[in-house]
Amino acid sequence: MSDVALARGGVDRARLLAWLRDYGVYAAIVLLVAIATILNPGFLSGSNLRVQAFQLVPTLLVSLGMAMVIATEGVDLSVGAVIALAASLVPLYLGYNAYIAIAVCLVGGVVAGAISGLMVAVAKVQPIVATLALMIGLRGVAVIFNGNQAKPVADPTFNAIGIDSVGGIPIMLIVAIVAVLIVLFVMRRSTFGRQLVAVGDNRAASTLAGLPVRRVLLTVYIVSGVLAALAGVLLVGHGAEADPANQGLNIELSAITAVVVGGTPLTGGRIRVLGTVAGAVFMQLLSATLIQHNVRNSFAQMAEAVIICLAVYAARDRSGR
Amino acid sequence: MSTTSLTTANPESPSPPPVFLPSRRDRILGRVQNQGAIAVLVLVVVIASIVSPGFASGANVLSILVGNAYPALLALGMTFVIISGGIDLSVGSVFALGGVLASYGSLHGGFIVALLLPIAVCGLIGLAQGLMVARAGMAPFIVTLAGMLFARGLLQAISNEGQNTYQVPDSSIFNKLGQGSWPPIITVAVFFVLGGILLARSRFGHNLFAVGGNENAATLMGVAVARTKIWVYVLSATLAGLAGLLNASRLGSGVTAIGVGYELTAIAVTVIGGTLLSGGAGSVIGTTAGVLLLAVIQNLIGQYISQYGSSASMAVNGAFLAVVVLLQTYLSRARRIT
Numbered sequence: 075m076s077d078v079a080l081a082r083g084g085v086d087r088a089r090l091l092a093w094l095r096d097y098g099v100y101a102a103i104v105l106l107v108a109i110a111t112i113l114n115p116g117f118l119s120g121s122n123l124r125v126q127a128f129q130l131v132p133t134l135l136v137s138l139g140m141a142m143v144i145a146t147e148g149v150d151l152s153v154g155a156v157i158a159l160a161a162s163l164v165p166l167y168l169g170y171n172a173y174i175a176i177a178v179c180l181v182g183g184v185v186a187g188a189i190s191g192l193m194v195a196v197a198k199v200q201p202i203v204a205t206l207a208l209m210i211g212l213r214g215v216a217v218i219f220n221g222n223q224a225k226p227v228a229d230p231t232f233n234a235i236g237i238d239s240v241g242g243i244p245i246m247l248i249v250a251i252v253a254v255l256i257v258l259f260v261m262r263r264s265t266f267g268r269q270l271v272a273v274g275d276n277r278a279a280s281t282l283a284g285l286p287v288r289r290v291l292l293t294v295y296i297v298s299g300v301l302a303a304l305a306g307v308l309l310v311g312h313g314a315e316a317d318p319a320n321q322g323l324n325i326e327l328s329a330i331t332a333v334v335v336g337g338t339p340l341t342g343g344r345i346r347v348l349g350t351v352a353g354a355v356f357m358q359l360l361s362a363t364l365i366q367h368n369v370r371n372s373f374a375q376m377a378e379a380v381i382i383c384l385a386v387y388a389a390r391d392r393s394g395r
Numbered sequence: 396m397s398t399t400s401l402t403t404a405n406p407e408s409p410s411p412p413p414v415f416l417p418s419r420r421d422r423i424l425g426r427v428q429n430q431g432a433i434a435v436l437v438l439v440v441v442i443a444s445i446v447s448p449g450f451a452s453g454a455n456v457l458s459i460l461v462g463n464a465y466p467a468l469l470a471l472g473m474t475f476v477i478i479s480g481g482i483d484l485s486v487g488s489v490f491a492l493g494g495v496l497a498s499y500g501s502l503h504g505g506f507i508v509a510l511l512l513p514i515a516v517c518g519l520i521g522l523a524q525g526l527m528v529a530r531a532g533m534a535p536f537i538v539t540l541a542g543m544l545f546a547r548g549l550l551q552a553i554s555n556e557g558q559n560t561y562q563v564p565d566s567s568i569f570n571k572l573g574q575g576s577w578p579p580i581i582t583v584a585v586f587f588v589l590g591g592i593l594l595a596r597s598r599f600g601h602n603l604f605a606v607g608g609n610e611n612a613a614t615l616m617g618v619a620v621a622r623t624k625i626w627v628y629v630l631s632a633t634l635a636g637l638a639g640l641l642n643a644s645r646l647g648s649g650v651t652a653i654g655v656g657y658e659l660t661a662i663a664v665t666v667i668g669g670t671l672l673s674g675g676a677g678s679v680i681g682t683t684a685g686v687l688l689l690a691v692i693q694n695l696i697g698q699y700i701s702q703y704g705s706s707a708s709m710a711v712n713g714a715f716l717a718v719v720v721l722l723q724t725y726l727s728r729a730r731r732i733t
Binding site for chain 2: 149193197198199200202203204206208209210211212213214215216217218222327330331334339341371372373374376378379380382383386387
């Protein structure tokens with residue numbers, strides 16, 4: 075806005091707004107935790123935090139992939155269906171060995187990601203439509219594989235991944251932390267990360283600059299598919315059942331919300347990995363707090379909508395136009 | 396303009412550049428791409444009529460048209476939004492909200508309330524979304540995603556967390572509004588014609604194409620960009636509320652669990668109809684063809700595939716969507732290169 079007109083106060087205000095844009099999510103988390111702890115002193119107890127972590131991890135993994143896709147100016151609506159696909163593959167291959175089942179799930183994620191990636195990168199279909207087709211079709215395929223009923227998964231390895239802890243930290247959370255660190259490293263330190271952001275910023279310029287645009291786009295969608303499949307494996311392990319008709323339903327919306335609340339613009343060319351983590355944490359803690367205090371589901375949903383709008387308003391890009 | 400100046404400015408070719416008349420192949424390709432959905436629709440209908448004897452019967456055609464009449468209004472609104480360069484994910488929830496508000500209104504206030512309440516509330520939701528997109532510069536995708544949550548939450552709040560299904564009283568005139576087979580089809584057809592005129596022949600429509608094509612250029616030309624965009628979201632939400640209202644009148648109750656995923660179908664249908672998601676191009680005729688195409692395909696799926704379960708229908712539906720979109724993209728690219 076007009077820094078000139080507001081003179082000295084304007085500079086402070088602009089700086090405040092910029093700060094809010096970059097660190098608003100973290101401030102919001104601190105505020106939320108403070109309020110939740112005052113209302114309910116047990117909020118920061120180990121058992122509650124464990125519950126929150128278990129619910130957070132699948133969304134967080136999907137959000138990481140989503141952030142990378144959004145940074146290329148795309149969107150991946152198929153992640154929920156990929157989770158369903160992974161869930162449907164588990165009972166089919168569990169007979170061999172838990173590790174083979176996990177490997178097959180991840181391969182399923184690669185294949186699904188490759189299909190949407192090829193449609194976006196090579197056939198140049200709009201990402202939202204390409205992944206929408208997969209979102210509709212893949213869940214159907216998954217339910218065909220598995221049948222409409224949820225199947226129990228009573229495999230010790232799978233359940234251990236979903237429930238057990240190492241040194242007090244749930245294995246699921248460790249998996250998520252490793253994934254965050256890898257994505258962080260790739261985005262900040264690798265050529266691929268730079269190429270990804272460049273493609274999202276200006277695809278034509280990236281092509282002219284000789285970047286492997288197609289390969290970057292294809293890889294991004296495959297990574298998103300693999301992360302979603304991993305989330306599916308963890309969901310099956312944690313719930314001890316494979317339920318492709320319901321698992322991962324609407325997770326694409328939570329993931330997009332987490333990414334945007336975390337400060338990654340939907341217009342591409344920028345990514346905030348830690349912001350995405352914070353966005354996912356914030357949305358999880360927010361809904362948990364509202365549910366714990368018996369706020370009616372309908373009002374919780376409306377509050378969520380208003381908070382998303384406020385967060386995006388604070389995070390919107392003020393440069394230009 | 397830019398292409399001619401580029402070719403004439405080329406110093407290595409002093410002779411006037413040869414004029415390329417579009418070859419017959421290009422013209423046909425162009426035609427097919429512009430009217431791709433219509434071409435595919437004709438093709439599918441012809442094949443279906445030959446293969447399946449019951450397909451072209453009057454009863455079946457009528458059931459295809461009636462079954463998809465009201466949700467088609469969502470696609471009409473979506474066409475406007477997408478041409479403006481935006482997207483509206485809230486329409487499915489707003490559709491359901493409109494139905495619940497209409498039946499609630501008919502129960503507690505009567506016919507006039509049943510008509511005005513949903514239109515007013517849904518219009519206000521559209522206005523709020525439009526203001527956030529146009530004035531606050533927030534991304535349409537996320538604004539309308541929040542709108543989708545909000546409308547669904549409001550619906551749940553009115554209907555006691557979705558447990559109350561308000562029945563329209565049998566005596567109410569509101570009940571008569573959407574009955575029969577022809578009234579819904581004619582109502583929706585009238586809206587599509589009006590929408591087509593608004594888009595292709597009105598000042599608003601021209602402004603809309605300018606805004607969607609190049610927002611900065613439209614601003615410099617003096618188009619009221621923000622106002623145009625706000626109206627687009629108001630229009631889309633009002634149409635969605637109206638569709639929900641009519642649907643509730645047809646069903647005789649405000650079903651709360653309705654409308655989930657309708658926004659995605661509306662987007663898919665609009666895109667199949669040739670409207671570009673990047674904005675600035677599209678037509679109501681294309682969207683009409685897209686709506687009919689999807690309806691026909693779903694009718695065929697219902698006839699042949701649904702015996703294998705709803706999951707098989709979903710899989711075929713997704714595959715079909717992918718094929719059509721790939722075909723469309725291929726056709727449009729073939730034209731652009733040649």
